[in-house]
Amino acid sequence: MSEIRIIDAKKVYHDVPVIEHLNVTIPKGSLFTLLGPSGCGKTTLLRMIAGFNSIEGGEFYFGDVKINNMEPSKRNIGMVFQNYAIFPHLSVRDNVAFGLKQKKVSKEELERETQKYLELMQINQYADRKPDKLSGGQQQRVALARALAVNPSVLLMDEPLSNLDAKLRLDMRQAIREIQHEVGITTVYVTHDQEEAMAISDQIAVMKDGKIQQIGRPKELYHRPANEFVASFIGRTNLIDAQLEDRDGKAYLVFGGSYTLRVPALDGVAAQAVRVSIRPEEFLRDEAGDIRGQITDSVYLGLNTEYFIQTEFAEKIQVSEESTFEEDLVKGDSVTLRINVQKLNVFTADGSRNLMKGD
Incomplete structure (x- = not known):
């Protein structure tokens, strides 16, 4: 796991800056949420961290390693998407093992780590099923297990619960919080749902128009918002x-x-x-x-x-x-x-x- 430092970040679309002069430090081992309305820049920033979006200015670090020009595959990240992005033709076990196979780990490590995350995510009983035989919540657990199995330095989650119904969202957000604490991995979580952010986060950065309005613990943001936007967006x-x-x-x-x-x-x-x-x-x-x-x-x-x-x-x-x-x-x-x-x-x-x- 790594501390993430972002210094004076800039992102431009069609000659228009959408993120400019953005600075944030995400503590090592924390669950840090980027929260804001649609179009505020939170997913753009997450994709810059992942390497899926170009960086037009500033410096991005994992620990002491500058990652600006590093290929996404070299950044040692795990990624969980809104639409799960698991392979429909592979069993649950093979989905979880996929990244480990790509890393060409030994057979013993492959079996050990795959089994570890099947059990941690409570999907061991579905190991031989195909994804289309699983519920949405079970599929999201498979996606999370696959992301964690490769032992990434950073876990990135982009609106991972937005496709689930209300009951499953509640169950999964609690599962994500518990698992993140158990594994201790630095996690950046994107959502527009303020209740979800309050429930799972160690810290939250509230964003609007490409700018961070306030960073703090959920209780700080609720009781002492920095401005009117934060007060009205949180609760x-x-x-x-x-x-x-x-x-x-x-x-x-x-x-x-x-x-x-x-x-x-x-x-x-x-x-x-x-x-x-x-x-x-x-x-x-x-x-x-x-x-x-x-x-x-x-x-x-x-x-x-x-x-x-x-x-x-x-x-x-x-x-x-x-x-x-x-x-x-x-x-x-x-x-x-x-x-x-x-x-x-x-x-x-x-x-x-x-x-x-x-x-």
């Missing part, structure tokens, strides 16, 4: 315009010209127009709360219930709370709320920067 949030005011050295947020909230973490920050991000679970129902609202709709989701509430300063906010058997609020009911001040985020008016101090 759900209410984004509300407000005015930050300084009153004798104390910071207050004023919503809609009427509701005022004291925010000690912003003391000393200059008065300005701001955008406030409040997660649905950080609006708390409280009889002693000072925000009055009326329920306009609700959605029962089992563990949680989502409420849409009209307040004096916002036409519609989303509030999430744990469902209870006893109580069922309905459209038209009045509620009082308070805000968990420690968990809100406040951005500049253009959404480009978080004004909150780190925890």
